[in-house]
Amino acid sequence: MMKFTEGKAVITVPEFEKITSKSEVFYNPDMSYDRELSLIMFKASHKRKVCDAFSGSGIRAILYALEGAHVTANDRNPCALTSIKENAELNNVSLTVCNEDANLLLRRETFEVIDVDPFGSPVYYLDSVVNGLDYDSYLFVTATDVKALCGFAGKAALRKYGIKTVKTPFSKELGARVLVTAILREAAKYGIGFEVLLSYWKMHYIRVFMHTQHSKKAAFTCMNMVNPVYVCACGWFSSRTAEFCPYCGRETQCIASVYLGPLKSDRFLHDIAGHDLIDRVKRELDTPFYHDTHYLASFHGFQPPRVKDLIERLVMKGYQASPTVFCSTGVKSDAPFDEVVKTCFDLQTF
């Protein structure tokens, strides 16, 4: 057995050399970043009844339980079940342990917080997940099928998420918005909307944290924020219909359609302090999509400006601008595209 310590939890899992979906019991130490962040979001929710629907070793369930949650830890894999029980004992926490398909569990019982961390896409579980959410509850979802989500596998995205995607320079944020759109669609038909609290991308996954709004009006408002986006190879993008790019005249491509509303809640994040990603998200401009300075530089033929310099210059010109957690070379701004490109060129002379 191998032993790992994560936060207040200690777990053991059967020996592995390389973690894969075929491992006897799945435990990925690299996901500790997400588990720590999820714990912070859980604590800020002030909820208690949690479902760790894809529990693996039980690490998430144990971390939540150590903070006082009443956790149902579920995994379809019988070996995982043994691990969850042993690890719960090791950490002296009591869990409700289930060994069934998450779709069945979430049809049977409702929860105040559901943590969805499957292999690949969560899309196969979303209808049940929505049914498993209590009134005024929280949903934390991971997706690792980033090719489909981020516009690199158009056919898979259309098949799984019902969204026409294209390759864009803002692929990571597109991925988060495609995932949110899929969740909103599943919930809207039941008269449930969501406030997106936090979303981010890291390594091989996208993660979104959402809070339910149980009303037909909220569901409608969310779906009303699902709209087409027109993009051009030059880096221009807009939610206004444009067959041809107003910047360079090329034919545009259309993403049809994605959620273009907020990807964070300043209200919810306000009281959470001391976490680097959350601090950065709080400072981020919440407009759809960013300009990737490296993409613009290579397309338009200039040296990439420093993100900090571009932001400073745009702000000096009276626009809003900020970095983004989705891309270290990206800048979000309310400046028109031609102004962003012009400012990049201006910065060449300094």
Ligand SMILES: C[S@@+](CC[C@H](N)C(=O)[O-])C[C@H]1O[C@@H](n2cnc3c(N)ncnc32)[C@H](O)[C@@H]1O
């Ligand atoms: C990515 S791992 C979960 C990792 C875990 N949440 C963590 O933080 O370490 C996905 C888990 O889902 C389980 N699983 C796959 N399909 C499932 C299903 N339909 N219902 C319940 N569990 C399932 C797998 O056995 C695996 O343990």
